[in-house]
Amino acid sequence: MNEKKINKRLFSDSPSPYNLDRRDFLKNLGGGLVITFSLGKRSVLHGKSPFLQDESDFNAYLRIGEDGRVSCLTGKIEMGQGPITSLPQMLADELDVALDKVDIFMGDTDICPWDEGTYGSLSTRVFGQTLRAAGAEARAVLIEMAAEKLSVSPDQLTVTDGVIYDVSDKTKKISYAELTKGKKITRSLDKKPPLKKASEFKVMGKSLNRVDAFEKVTGAAKYSADIQLPGMLYARILRPPALGAKRTSLDLSGAEEMDGVTIINEDDLVAVLHELPDMADIALAKIKAEYEVEETGINHKNIFEHLVKSGTDSWEVAKNGSLETGEEMSGLLFEEEYLDGYVAHAPIENHTATAVMEGDHITMWSSSQTPYPTKSDIAEALGLPEENVHLKQIFVGGGFGGKIYSPHAIEAARLAKLSGKPVQLAWTRKEEFQYDYLRPAAVVKIKSGITKAGKITSWDYNVYFAGSRGSAHFYDIPHHRTLSTSAGRDTWKVHPFYTGAWRAPANNTNTFARESQIDIMAAKAGIDPVEFRLKNLKDEKMIGVLKAAADNFGWTPGKGPSGRGYGIALGIDAGTWVAVIAEVEVNQSTGHVQVKRFSCAQDMGLVVNPQGAILQVEGCLIMGLGYALTEDIEFENGKMFTQNFDTYTFTRFSMVPEVNVVLVDSKDPNPHGGGEPAIICAGGAVGNAIFDATGARLYQMPMTPERVLEAIRKEKT
Secondary structure (H helix, E strand, O other), X not given: OOXXXXXXXXXXXXXXXXXXXXXXHHHHHOOOEEEEEOOHHHOOOOOOOOOOOXXXXXXXXXXXXXXXXXXXXXXXXXXXXXXXXXHHHHHHHHHOOOHHHEEEEEOOOOOOOOOOOOOOOOHHHHHHHHHHHHHHHHHHHHHHHHHHHHOOOHHHXXXXXXXXXXOOEEEEEEEHHHHHOOOOOOOOOOOOOOOOOHHHOOOOOOOOOOOOHHHHHHOOOOOHHHOOOOOOEEEEEOXXXXXXXXXXXXXXXXXXXXXXXXXXXXXXXXXXXXXXXXXXXXXXXXXXXXXXXXXOOOEOOOHHHHHHHXXXXXXXXXXXOOHHHHHHHOOEEEEEEEEEOOEOOOOOOOOEEEEEEEOOXXXXXXXXXXXXXXXXXXHHHHOOOHHHEEEOOOOOOOOOOOOOOOHHHHHHHHHHXXXXXXXXXXXXXXXXXXXXXXXXXXXXXXXXXXXOOXXXXXXXXXXXXXXXXXXXXXXXXXXXXXXXXEOHHHHHHHOOOOEOOOOOOOHHHHHHHXXXXXHHHHHHHOOOHHHHHHHOOOOHHHHHHHHHHHHHHOOOOOOOOOOOOEEEEEEEEOOEEEEEEEEEEEOOOOOOEEEEEEEEEEEOEOOOOHHHHHHHHHHHHHHHHHHHHOOOOXXXXXXXXXXXXXXXXXXXXXXXXXXXXXXXXXXXXXXXOOOOHHHHHHHHHHHHHHHHHHOOOOOEEOOOHHHHHHHHHHHHO
């Protein structure tokens, strides 16, 4: 298959999707068959069809054109995770067409169905199943139409590559293109056809290169900052030195003296605009403003104590048996505390939006994971009806949860309206750190117990402010309780920064804490870490991935710390079971940790594109090295000292290890998440490997050289 050719159809045909509006899109559809589907509980979509005037809840769309090409429309976006490839694979298989005949349109709010956003590894495992159902129904509708045309029973017909023919007389045939030529038909079925079984797949299950690879490697891919409009101005916004700071004075005279500068000063929004971005920077620097910064006394050193003190609201995630009984059964008790600091998303592409206001309509290209919610927010901010706001299809240069929220889009929209000019707003890296929604700092407290034989009998777990995702254990523990503690509705007041989703939110912190605690117990019991986990597991899927990872790694039993530098972590996220084993080398003079290799096994059900799944695992583990070893934010009183990549270190090329991936086939017919699961295990696997190499236990991430040296010194004293 020619991926370059496919992607050219997806993103480079004239007129470009980047310049396509609803009227042009519908005009270009010409004749053909529009299939609309109401798939009920199978869908997370709740919008009005762009093709129909009634209010029916149609929630998945595909279109078959006169030329036989298939248009796949989805409210999901492409930010590097690969649905631009996997979704067409799913549709092509159920519809029985060649993959290179499928064109995908993503995240355009005028021509795609409503979607709540792209996050939580939902694109393939939820929307993909909806899309498969749509393809299956479309195929059945077309067979019905063909039966009428050919005057045969539908039971006599089959489909190959978009051509329907009579199995008993192959001269009787008609193509999808011939059926749809000159027609625009809406039809659905009362009885929904079943989805195909894995044995029937022709496209799903095959490893394919990403169809957007050519554009991204050559630089042809379009992002929001690549949009250039006639008369466009670049915007810079005046920001306080810390969140919550109050402005006490403002002097705009220096910027006002510059030629070509437009100044916006409305309510909370003070901005300068210029046709050259560098001149906008200069104009911003000429503004004089003073602020009052609240002296909270909270900083990166005492934040954990602050969180525990602020934890006023706990809810029970899981419970069984009696903790008192479990502790009485225990021969050994362990009580530990784990700390995890704030982490930035730090995507390559800053939050960026390009907007133009024409009359009472606004058009925008925004780096956003949530085009439709962003559309609603813009409409509310500008006082416009939602149909007057159009977010266009665009690539997003990484999000990881940070672009679920789109304040930059609202700011760009306001500036376009107030200035009367096309505006491009790209947050600086300093703004990116200060105003992005960080992964929250968190504390986990665990008290656990085991018998002398190494069976876990008691587990008392409390996570503060990370969230509950991944907090409930999957081990065979008779007496346990898991709590998630925050400040309830006042949680946002506790943090000095905006906090939100960060790739597999909460699960990175919870997996680090849980798997470190498991390792501590295994070492104290004198049992090999793999054997200890198997001894305390009944979950067959988890047993399967652990054995697969150990076999792939070449694990040989050894009691920790063995000096080999081996570490294990297990977890569940987005419906996927995952096991990761790391091998590290620790320089005990400098504290530097070099991860030499990872072995990862995943049970993620149906794998639509194995190559894409492997890439996601590799990306997760490489990104995970950052939060495990280097990514840390220093601050005081809401003022962030970490403002760019000179002080914030994510994974560098020199840190990247060998990564080996096993995709375990559990015969599950449904796909599960692949964009997040592996990352949850990076911290736990590396921390346990550091212990195995040195005998020193790390209780706080990131596990920087300074913290590693401190742990080694404590171990020796």
